[in-house]
Amino acid sequence: MDTVLNEAQALQERIRGWRRELHAFPEVGLETPRTEEYLCRQLDAMGAEYRRGVGGHGVAAVVRGELPGRCLMFRCDCDGLPIREESGESFSSQNENMHACGHDAHSAMGLGAVKLLLARRRELKGAVKVLFQPAEEIGAGARAMMADGCLEDPTPDAAFALHVSMGSGENRKAGSFHFIKGAALACMxxxxxxxxxxxxxxxxxxxxxxxxxxxxxxxxxxxxxxxxxxxxxxxxxxxxxxxxxxxxxxxxxxxxxxxxxxxxxxxxxxxxxxxxxxxxxxxxxxxxxxxxxxxxxRGAPPLLNDEKVLGAAQKTAAELFGDGEALFVSEPMLAGDDFAFYTEHVPGAMAFLVAPPPDGPAYNMHNCHFRIDDRWLWRGAALFAALAFDWLAKEGE
The missing domain is CATH 3.30.70.360 (Alpha-Beta Plaits)
Structure with missing residues (x-):
């Protein structure tokens, strides 16, 4: 566990770099060819196995461990919104779209997880599939990728996703993780x-x-x-x-x-x-x-977090960062996410990484002023990788 943590922290600047490069050219809906090309270049540089063009421009990367076992899937959305950015960031969008929901951060964490897992394939039981999915914002990406076989070769036994957040109520500690039991997100x-x-x-x-x-x-x-x-x-x-x-x-x-x-x-x-x-x-x-x-x-259904997957993720986060950094919170959200389409087929759960901006007001998602503190994204990559080792080791017993 300490090894994964140290390796993830060493990747901090690279993960921030991936996020900021993606942030500069957001694409919307199912039409994300430049994003697909960028992700594939990074995966090629790592020597990762992947399939591109999944459901249009989705990318499905697979890290196959050298030990037999089951398969855990991570979903990382990668599309933006048709919003003109006014955040003031030096790496702001160069077109009329904006990553105003953190999907650039999710993809960067996913790339970090792939790199961490590739470095330790000998210890990995089974396989980890990482989906880089477009069109979450219009509720079309998950179904498009599933129709094109993203849940095959290998078939995942469980799924997990992370979403950046501003936090809620008194629970706004930057770098912490929030977990919601049961009904977490609404239908769309x-x-x-x-x-x-x-x-x-x-x-x-x-x-x-x-x-x-x-x-x-x-x-x-x-x-x-x-x-x-x-x-x-x-x-x-x-x-x-x-x-x-x-x-x-x-x-x-x-x-x-x-x-x-x-x-x-x-x-x-x-x-x-x-x-x-x-x-x-x-x-x-x-x-x-x-x-x-x-x-x-009817769009995506309500997201009902699987108790077993959520519990495993929370336990891993607590072991990595301490109990106070991995909190169960009671407030579900009426935002939605098409990750819920996957959980109709695979037991799954979504958690939230609290990453408000280090200065200035914290605008919520889908706002032209939306900003995050990307210094914390290495923690998301660490949780992805550590959860893969923990869950696959336990499920393979």
Missing amino acids: DKFEIDLTGKGSHGAIPELSCDPVVAAGRIVTGLQTIVSRNVCPMCPSVVSVCQFEAGETANVIPETARLVGTARTLWPQTRDLIERRLGEIARLTAESVGVRADVKYT
Whole structure:
């Protein structure tokens, strides 16, 4: 354990370098060819085994130990967001996209883990698969890579992922790890409500069937799903994030459109939200003579951390860094992650590495000012590698 820790710490500057180089050219969605090429160059330099072009531009690296055993998988997402960066970092994005969710850091930690594991293949039982996955932000990358066989040759017996975090509540100690038992992240569902009424001059509203009025009532009505239909003990949210209607100040338009997201931790509440959202939209629209067409698209499911995988990761982190650096926290998050698609097939868990910026305010994810302290990323690589040795040794007994 001490050897892995020392070797990871010695890689600190290289891991930071990988992260900062990736940070300068973020790509979005499934179209990440430059990111793929960069990752492959680093893996080639290590002499690593990998398959590129998985599900488009994903990369699946494998470190096969010299001793027989099972397979542990790590997922490291690598896509950015269509956000113009305003962080002020010297290595800021050079295009109109931004790594505003830390995926550059996740990939850098994954590269570090591959290098650490390759150096000690003789001691490794079984194999470690490291997925560098695009399109997490749009919920498409995991399914694309699985459809292209990323869970084959070898087939993983368990999966683990790390996500950088600003911490929560009083638990904001930089470099610490947070572990959430059970339901950790919410589903990532999208809804679209298209309203069709009858337009009119703004001075003659009585001749209209106003879709703007219907849309406003629907926005308000949707808030009652969480406040009056969902159990207060089940964190959930329904957010309208786009409201599109009209083109001029004196014309009531014929159409309006609402788009948003629904999040919850429990499958049964997910069903309830989908049903009530459709009912409220259609009946509210009908009450003012407008038609509502509702489309509800289910994205990644809630992430339910596997108790055994999570416990093993927490134990390894505590042995590496001390009990106070590996904390079980009680607050699940209503953010989502398509890592949950893998855990429908493989027992898995996600943990969080707290890495707020060393100076200035700590902006959360998906913000143009998002920054992290990448001096702590070596700890993530260390946890990946040490967990691989620990878990594979135990599971191979």
